[in-house]
Amino acid sequence: MSDFCHSLPRTVQDARTPDNWVKRDPQRLRLTGKHPFNSEARLAPLFDAGFITPAHLHVVRNHGAVPRVDAQKAKDWRIHIHGLVENEVSFSLDDLKDLFPVVTFPVTICCAxxxxxEQNIFRKTLGFSWGSAGVSTALWTGVYLSDILDYVKPHRRTAKHVIFEGADDLPQGPYGTSQLLSKARSKDNRMLIAWAMNGLPLEPDHGYPVRIVIPGQIGGRMVKWLTRIEVSPQESQHYLHFKDNKVLPMEVTPERARVDDHWWYDPRYMITELNINSIIAKPDHNEILQIPASSPDSPDEGTYNLRGFAYAGGGRRLGRIEISLDDGLSWELADIDYPEDLFREVIHDDPIYGTIDMTDRDTCFCWCFWTFPVSHSKLSETSVISVRAMDEAMNTQPRDxxxxxxxMLNNWWFRVAVHRTETDNGIQLQFEHPAPMETTGGWMERIQKEGQDVLKPRFGPSVSTELSTTPAIVPVKEACMTKPDVSRKITPEELKAQDPEKPWFVVKGEVYDGKDYLKDHPGGADSILLVAGDDATDDFMNIHSMDAKEKLAQPNLISVFPQPRYL
Incomplete structure (x- = not known):
C-alpha cells in the first residue's frame, strides 16, 4: 500500500464497522453513511488534480466490507483459473510477473x-446518490487478460464467457460478473489483471492485492480482490451480475422493478460500456465572479475560462465538446486537450511499471479536458451554461x-445556472450546479421547491413571473415513516443501554427496532448492528427506497426520541 495511505488516519466513521482497520482520507464524500464505504472526491480537488487521480481521491465503490489482506496473505494470494480450459492453473502475483509481459497504461474508471x-431529486431510484465526481483516472500496472487466456487455452465452440469473482463476503455471495470470451481474448480491449495503481501496490479500497481493470466499461465490471476466473458456457450467475448495473426501460418504475424480477434477467438492459458524459468543473458550485463596472474610458474586457472534463466508452474518441449560453438554441466548440495522447509518443521500460507503450493503439480509454473562454460581458448576459459531448460515432448527450x-448512465446536458446581481461596484455572478454532493441544494432542488418541472427546467429572471400561469407540479411524494398511535418516549440512556444484538436506532427523531431485519437485510446484518444506539438518519435516508422507508414503520417504530440529532 502507498506511503500516502499509511499516513492517513483511521476515521471516526469507520470505528464500529468491519473496515475499522482501513485508513482513508477524512475529507472524502461518503455516499452511503458509515458502511459500506462508497465515495467520490469533491469536484474541485478532483479536477485540480489533473489527468492522473491520486489514489486517495479516486472513486470507490464497495458493496460490503473490505477483505483484510496483509503482506503475507498477499504473497500467498492465488487466482484460480478453471472451467472450459485445457490448462487449469492457480497463479500467484509473482507467477503473473514471471510468465507474462508486465504493462502499464492509464484508464478512466467511472461508476455507472x-x-x-439528479435522478434521485426527480424520483427516488433504487440506488444511492452520486454527484458528478464518481469518475477518476489512474495508471494501472499488470498483465493482459488475453495473454492469460491464451496460456490456459479455452475450449473452442463451448467456451463463451469469462467469469470473475472477488473475495468480498456479501449476504448473497461474493461479487462477480463476466465478459464475453471473444472480447476478453482480444488484446485491443486491453483488459488487465492489475496489482498496482500509479506505481504503487493497490490500496485496500481499490482491490489490494489484485483486481481486473476493463477499459471503456463501467466500474461495476471490474472485480476487486480477484480470486477466481472461470471460462464458462454461460454468463456469470452471481447475484449482483443480474441485480445491478442495468438501465431498465423508462416505463419500469423503481417499485415495479423491485417486484418484477424478469426485468433484471433480460440481457438487453445490461450495461457494459460507458456512455458519453461531460461535466462543468469551472465555475464550481456557489463560485462567485465579480465583474467590475466598466465605462467608455475603461471597458471591461475580462475573460472567464469555462473548464471541465468529458469521457466516453468502448474506446471511442470524443470528437467535439460544445458549449451553449442560451440553453441549447446555439452551440460553440470548446478546445479539447487529450493528455492520453502523450502516452502514444513514447516507449518506456521500467522495473516497476513494466512496458509503457501505446504507440500502436488508437483507442481512447481516458477522460479528456475542455476549455471555453467567454468574455465577462457575454457571461453576464446568460442565465445558464450547458455542455454536451459527441464521440467519433456521433453519439451525443441528450437534452432530456x-x-x-x-x-444509471445519467448523461443529459450538464447545466450550470447563472445568477446575476447588480452591485455598486459592477456585476456579481453566482453559479449553481444541478445537484452537488458537497452540500444540499443545487438548481434542481431549488426549482422543484418553486414548483417547476425539474425535467424541463427554465432559467432566467422571467421564470418567476411565468409560474403563476403554469400548472402546479405534483410534489415528490414523501415516505410516511411514523405511526399516530406511538407516543412512548425513549431517553438517550435507554437507547444506549439496549442490547446491541437487538438493535434500536434513530431515524429523523423516531426510534426503530431493527432486529427483524437482521436475517434478511439486503446489506447484511452488519449494516444494522453498526448503527445500534446511534442516529442513523443519514445512513438510512441516503440509501433506502421510498418503499423501504414506509416498511420500516410497520411494525418497527417503537417510540419518539426527544432529541432527533443528539449524536
Missing amino acids: GNRRR MYTNATG
Whole structure:
C-alpha cells in the first residue's frame, strides 16, 4: 500500500464497522453513511488534480466490507483459473510477473451511477446518490487478460464467457460478473489483471492485492480482490451480475422493478460500456465572479475560462465538446486537450511499471479536458451554461433525462445556472450546479421547491413571473415513516443501554427496532448492528427506497426520541 495511505488516519466513521482497520482520507464524500464505504472526491480537488487521480481521491465503490489482506496473505494470494480450459492453473502475483509481459497504461474508471443524485431529486431510484465526481483516472500496472487466456487455452465452440469473482463476503455471495470470451481474448480491449495503481501496490479500497481493470466499461465490471476466473458456457450467475448495473426501460418504475424480477434477467438492459458524459468543473458550485463596472474610458474586457472534463466508452474518441449560453438554441466548440495522447509518443521500460507503450493503439480509454473562454460581458448576459459531448460515432448527450429505475448512465446536458446581481461596484455572478454532493441544494432542488418541472427546467429572471400561469407540479411524494398511535418516549440512556444484538436506532427523531431485519437485510446484518444506539438518519435516508422507508414503520417504530440529532 502507498506511503500516502499509511499516513492517513483511521476515521471516526469507520470505528464500529468491519473496515475499522482501513485508513482513508477524512475529507472524502461518503455516499452511503458509515458502511459500506462508497465515495467520490469533491469536484474541485478532483479536477485540480489533473489527468492522473491520486489514489486517495479516486472513486470507490464497495458493496460490503473490505477483505483484510496483509503482506503475507498477499504473497500467498492465488487466482484460480478453471472451467472450459485445457490448462487449469492457480497463479500467484509473482507467477503473473514471471510468465507474462508486465504493462502499464492509464484508464478512466467511472461508476455507472455517476450523476444519479439528479435522478434521485426527480424520483427516488433504487440506488444511492452520486454527484458528478464518481469518475477518476489512474495508471494501472499488470498483465493482459488475453495473454492469460491464451496460456490456459479455452475450449473452442463451448467456451463463451469469462467469469470473475472477488473475495468480498456479501449476504448473497461474493461479487462477480463476466465478459464475453471473444472480447476478453482480444488484446485491443486491453483488459488487465492489475496489482498496482500509479506505481504503487493497490490500496485496500481499490482491490489490494489484485483486481481486473476493463477499459471503456463501467466500474461495476471490474472485480476487486480477484480470486477466481472461470471460462464458462454461460454468463456469470452471481447475484449482483443480474441485480445491478442495468438501465431498465423508462416505463419500469423503481417499485415495479423491485417486484418484477424478469426485468433484471433480460440481457438487453445490461450495461457494459460507458456512455458519453461531460461535466462543468469551472465555475464550481456557489463560485462567485465579480465583474467590475466598466465605462467608455475603461471597458471591461475580462475573460472567464469555462473548464471541465468529458469521457466516453468502448474506446471511442470524443470528437467535439460544445458549449451553449442560451440553453441549447446555439452551440460553440470548446478546445479539447487529450493528455492520453502523450502516452502514444513514447516507449518506456521500467522495473516497476513494466512496458509503457501505446504507440500502436488508437483507442481512447481516458477522460479528456475542455476549455471555453467567454468574455465577462457575454457571461453576464446568460442565465445558464450547458455542455454536451459527441464521440467519433456521433453519439451525443441528450437534452432530456432518461429516467430509469436504477438511475444509471445519467448523461443529459450538464447545466450550470447563472445568477446575476447588480452591485455598486459592477456585476456579481453566482453559479449553481444541478445537484452537488458537497452540500444540499443545487438548481434542481431549488426549482422543484418553486414548483417547476425539474425535467424541463427554465432559467432566467422571467421564470418567476411565468409560474403563476403554469400548472402546479405534483410534489415528490414523501415516505410516511411514523405511526399516530406511538407516543412512548425513549431517553438517550435507554437507547444506549439496549442490547446491541437487538438493535434500536434513530431515524429523523423516531426510534426503530431493527432486529427483524437482521436475517434478511439486503446489506447484511452488519449494516444494522453498526448503527445500534446511534442516529442513523443519514445512513438510512441516503440509501433506502421510498418503499423501504414506509416498511420500516410497520411494525418497527417503537417510540419518539426527544432529541432527533443528539449524536
